[in-house]
Structure formats: C-alpha cells, structure tokens
Amino acid sequence: MSTKILRKILEDNKEVGKEHLNTVLEGVMGEYDLLRETFDREKTGHIIVDKENWRICLLNRSLSKMIPLHQISFKEGKSLLDVVKDPDIKKYLLKISTGEESLESRDFSFGEGEIKTIRVSFTPFMLSDSEYLDICFEDITEMLKKEMKLRNTEALASMTTMAAGVAHDIKNPLAAMRIYISLLRKAVSSGRGMDKAEEFLDVLDQETERLNEIAVDFLFAVKPIDINLKLDRINDILNELADFIAVEALQKNIKVELHLEPFLPSLMLDSKLLRRAFLNIINNSFYAMKAGGVLILESKADGDFVRVSITDNGCGMTEEQQKKIFEPYYTTKSEGGTGLGLTAVLKIMNAHKADIEFDSKVGMGTSFSFKFPIPPSERKAIESKEE
Numbered sequence: 201m202s203t204k205i206l207r208k209i210l211e212d213n214k215e216v217g218k219e220h221l222n223t224v225l226e227g228v229m230g231e232y233d234l235l236r237e238t239f240d241r242e243k244t245g246h247i248i249v250d251k252e253n254w255r256i257c258l259l260n261r262s263l264s265k266m267i268p269l270h271q272i273s274f275k276e277g278k279s280l281l282d283v284v285k286d287p288d289i290k291k292y293l294l295k296i297s298t299g300e301e302s303l304e305s306r307d308f309s310f311g312e313g314e315i316k317t318i319r320v321s322f323t324p325f326m327l328s329d330s331e332y333l334d335i336c337f338e339d340i341t342e343m344l345k346k347e348m349k350l351r352n353t354e355a356l357a358s359m360t361t362m363a364a365g366v367a368h369d370i371k372n373p374l375a376a377m378r379i380y381i382s383l384l385r386k387a388v389s390s391g392r393g394m395d396k397a398e399e400f401l402d403v404l405d406q407e408t409e410r411l412n413e414i415a416v417d418f419l420f421a422v423k424p425i426d427i428n429l430k431l432d433r434i435n436d437i438l439n440e441l442a443d444f445i446a447v448e449a450l451q452k453n454i455k456v457e458l459h460l461e462p463f464l465p466s467l468m469l470d471s472k473l474l475r476r477a478f479l480n481i482i483n484n485s486f487y488a489m490k491a492g493g494v495l496i497l498e499s500k501a502d503g504d505f506v507r508v509s510i511t512d513n514g515c516g517m518t519e520e521q522q523k524k525i526f527e528p529y530y531t532t533k534s535e536g537g538t539g540l541g542l543t544a545v546l547k548i549m550n551a552h553k554a555d556i557e558f559d560s561k562v563g564m565g566t567s568f569s570f571k572f573p574i575p576p577s578e579r580k581a582i583e584s585k586e587e
Contacts, residue, residue, distance in 0.1 A: 502571060
C-alpha cells in the first residue's frame with residue numbers, strides 16, 4: 201500500500217511535508233523488508249535477471265544452498281554468468297541467454313558423496329515495460345528418491361502379477377501335454393490305435409509351441425529392450441504391413457484402407473520392433489471384428505510430430521477394460537491371448553519416445569494413435585525448404 205502512495209506522490213510531483221514523506225518511506229521500507237524476508241525464506245532458489253543483458257536484479261539466500269556460486273560481493277548487478285560456478289549449469293544458461301536453447305526446465309546432478317539433483321526452470325514476466333526472467337532452482341533429490349521407491353514397488357507388484365500370469369498360462373498346455381502323453385503311452389503299449397499317434401503328436405507340437413510363445417513374450421516383457429534406431433520412413437513400414445496382413449484380412453472379410461500423407465519427414469525408428477507393435481494392435485483389431493469390418497492405417501504430420509493411427513470398427517472396449525489394457529497378463533480374448541501384447545506395444549513406444557493415445561466405444565470400434573517426434577535434423581531440413 202505504501203508503494204502506491206509513494207508512486208502517487210512522485211507522479212503528481214507535489215510538495216509533501218517531511219513528516220508525511222518519512223511515514224510513507226518507512227512504510228515502503230517495511231514492506232520491502234517483509235517481502236525480502238519472505239523471498240529469502242523460500243525453499244526454492246531464485247535469480248531474477250534483466251532478460252536484455254542478463255544482469256542479476258535479485259536473488260535469495262536459498263540459492264547458495266542449491267548451486268555452487270562464486271563469492272562475489274554485491275552479486276545483484278553482476279552478470280549471471282559470472283556468478284554461477286557449476287560448469288554444466290553455466291553452459292546451459294549461456295545457451296539460454298543466446299537463444300540456442302528454449303526456456304525448458306532441465307535437471308542437473310552433482311556432488312561427490314550424496315548426489316543432489318537440482319531442477320532449473322524459467323518464468324518470464326514484464327514489469328514497467330521491461331522483460332525479466334525468474335530462474336528457479338529446486339532441489340528435487342527427495343522427490344526423485346520417492347519416485348524411484350514407488351517405481352520399485354510398482355515393478356515388484358508387476359513382476360508378481362507377471363509371475364502369476366506365467367504360472368497360470370503354462371498350466372493349461374502342460375495339463376494337455378500330460379493327457380496326450382498318457383494317451384500316446386497307452387496306444388504304444390497296447391499295440392493298438394497307432395493310427396491315433398500322429399494326432400497325439402500334433403497336439404503335443406501345438407502345446408510345445410504355445411509354451412515357447414509364452415516364454416518369448418515373458419522374456420520380451422521383462423528384459424531391457426534392444427533397440428536399433430535409424431532414420432526410416434514410417435509410410436514404408438505401414439505399406440509393408442498392409443501387404444503382410446492382406447491375405448488374413450481377406451479371409452476375415454476385413455477391408456484394409458491406407459490413408460498415408462505423402463512426403464512425411466524420416467523418423468528415428470527400429471522398423472523390426474515397430475512392425476511387432478503395430479501387428480499386436482492389428483491382431484487385436486482383427487479379433488474385435490469377428491464379423492468383418494474396416495481397418496484404417498493412417499499417417500499424417502502433426503506439428504513437430506508424425507502421428508500414426510490404427511482404427512477399427514469392431515466391438516470396442518468398456519471403460520473398465522480401457523483402464524486395464526496395458527496391465528501385464530490382462531486379456532479380453534477367450535483363447536490364444538497371453539495378455540502381454542499391449543505391454544510390449546507400450547515398451548516399444550517408450551523406447552521410441554512416442555506418445556500413445558487411444559479412444560474406444562462399445563459397438564463402434566477402437567483407435568490407437570502414436571505420436572513420433574521429428575528428429576532435429578529433419579526439422580531443420582523442413583524449415584530450410586519452407587524458407
């Protein structure tokens with residue numbers, strides 16, 4: 201309130217009595233001291249700089265607990281880059297100041313004994329026609345520890361679920377194999393019914409293959425993914441997929457439509473893993489369209505991303521099913537599903553830094569969308585062509 205009165209006095213340019221002026225100035229100083237104390241008590245470290253010349257206007261006491269600083273007296277008024285001591289943070293702030301980096305938060309870790317992680321973030325603001333930048337330094341060490349503990353707990357719970365799923369899945373093939381081995385043994389010992397032996401062996405082959413499939417899916421779900429990224433064209437992968445599924449689609453009375461935007465930029469992809477992920481989605485779509493239908497494979501530019509969509513007009517999913525689809529060993533298939541297909545899709549897309557979105561309505565169908573980031577080199581090439 202005192203600052204408003206002082207500003208009014210200065211704007212009106214009127215003579216004011218010394219006693220009144222002293223009262224106003226004491227009020228201003230009291231407000232400043234209060235705000236300054238509050239600012240210094242902030243657990244987050246702050247440096248406020250003039251964005252034009254990157255000189256420090258204000259900083260608080262918590263800052264020195266966050267990052268190493270040069271012991272320069274009267275830091276306010278100094279260049280920010282002269283005050284910051286850590287070389288990595290200094291290099292990053294230099295790139296921000298020159299416009300080489302955008303105002304995006306970044307984490308830095310340092311320390312010899314206990315590692316400390318600091319998150320640097322930026323809040324620009326205007327004041328009196330001047331532009332300033334509030335650079336925040338937040339100690340997120342404890343937060344990361346809690347997140348890691350939570351992830352470990354979730355991983356343990358997930359492994360427990362997966363182990364239970366494996367045990368459940370292998371019981372059925374093993375039970376079938378035990379029955380048919382017993383039948384085969386009886387046929388051999390009796391010397392009669394050898395004509396059935398071929399049939400029994402075929403069943404044993406099928407169940408053995410089923411066990412192998414369970415093992416392969418489980419290993420893919422738990423092992424670190426081995427990804428080989430290189431520049432590739434997403435439309436080439438989608439065209440190859442359409443050719444690969446053409447015969448099965450015809451047998452199931454499913455029409456496959458390709459809606460591919462031409463001249464899309466190349467992406468960093470592992471084509472082998474992507475085919476596996478897309479095929480898992482397509483197999484689910486085929487299962488959802490038992491009476492036939494339409495499957496649409498689509499690609500298009502979406503800002504700094506390329507979006508790939510796989511859409512069917514099958515039975516769709518309930519809200520309850522949608523909540524569980526990425527859980528290991530959750531499946532809606534009555535036969536032949538391990539419940540790890542979408543878990544593999546999620547793992548593959550995470551390795552590609554691709555976002556997954558899906559929309560499903562009962563009786564209307566399901567659509568999965570994948571947003572792949574365009575590499576910086578391809579973005580620059582696009583910008584050069586536009587110029």
